[in-house]
Amino acid sequence: MQRIALLHTNFCSYEKVIVERLEQEQIGLIYLNSPNDLNSLSEPMKRDLALAIQELDSDSNIKVLILLSKLEKLFCAGANIKDISKISLESQLKGDIFQNIFQVLESIRKPLIVGINGVALGGGLELALNGDILVATEECKLGLPELKLGFIPGLGGTQRLAKLIGKTNAMKYILTSDSISAQEAYQRGLVNSVVKKEQLREECINIARKISEKSLYTLIAAKAAIKNAEEMPISQANKVERQIFNSLLNTKAAKEGVTAFVEKRKPNFRNI
Template sequence: MQRLQLIHTNFCSNQKVEIERLEEDQIGIIYLNSQTDLNSLSNQMKQELCAAIIELDQDDKIKVLIILSKLNKIFCAGANIKELSDCSYQSQQVSDIFHQIYTVFDSLRKPLIIGVNGAALGGGFELALNGDIIIASEDAKFGLPELKLGVIPGIGGTQRLTQLVGKTTAMKYILTSDLITSQEALNRGIVTNVVKKEHLRDECIKIAKRISEKSLYTLIVAKTAIKNAEELPVSQANKVERQLFNSLLNTQAAKEGVQAFIQKRPPNFKNI
């Protein structure tokens, strides 16, 4: 399986991203924590977030990642407008920091749960759309207001939202810049479930624990197969699925799972 390449960056003393490891449960939590700019996707935030994802993806003790915000009413306010105002076509072509963050998320091997506790706007909504499972608080709001700035979503928003809700609905949300409530997001299949804000972290961890009971390698293979459903024609995706299934038959995880079933006991995938 392809691994992400570690991004080397010198973090400032005022770090915008924090990592918590729940090693007993094999869960890694990434917190966005930049009060001064409402967790906007500044260059520093993007670099730290990418580095944190890569660090946890390469940590063999971690099976599941969670991204949360430490701000009370904001998940992520989107692009840093000041930095965006200083950006030109030429400079963006050279640095292309949005391509970097897109690539890091797209290459992440492990399951990713994202808990949205408030406003997820522009790049913040696009960030959330990278989650394999998205859980929202009751007061969460989503939106892609980029057209109000004379630009369009640039981190996969037009593609991922269209895949989830269909062309006409995506057109409505993107062209009008309308906000999407948590309940509407649930009804449209954008989020997995909606919980009270005070229960958001616990709900993310509860689901992550159930996932972490599985074999790490099997989780990675399952995620690959599911992503193929979006990216490949059905016939080709089915063929790859069978190949991936066959590749698992002689693994330690498959042997443990089959033996546990025969012996009528829970399987133990702790270090598999």
């Protein structure tokens, strides 16, 4: 396993997102905040979101990321249809307009919790599906309705949805363009929990607090190992898991964890 570099970064100001740090808990929050276009994945939104993620992912004082929306009834409206109508095969081959943001999302090393409030359709749901833990509000409306427009989900939706809820369920929701309620999403394993809208932020933070009690290096290692289950044959993934396990045996985190267990106290992983 390669050594993980944890670097400080210059903090930025953004037009389309808001970044909040809970320093004591070592939690970083990103809020989508573009009410005029319903948090659509415009060029400024994609730029700001990618930069905010990179800022928090490279901040050694942050262990967990949370993605939320500042809009009361909507998470993200997805891609702007007017922008999509201007895309051609030639222009996409020259420069995929979604490549950068989804490369950033796929490369996040730290745990990412996504709190979905209200509507998350098309690219909005595909954005949420990049989360490691998903929390939804009771009135959530999720879905991938791209077939109504004559194309298919193109930001990982067909792949991620099928892996999360199974091929036949993904077939049903994508081919019919039916929306998915919060309860359906929970029953299918698409989201981890469903809460009242006023509880969404606190529920995400409560989960993040439990995670942030762990060693940052170990959190990054665990996430990498789990992702291998999706991307590798199990025999290969098992070998990589063992390599990661072995690489952690002599770390400060392992020594602190074992010592704390023997001494019957809670381990202190704050700066490890």
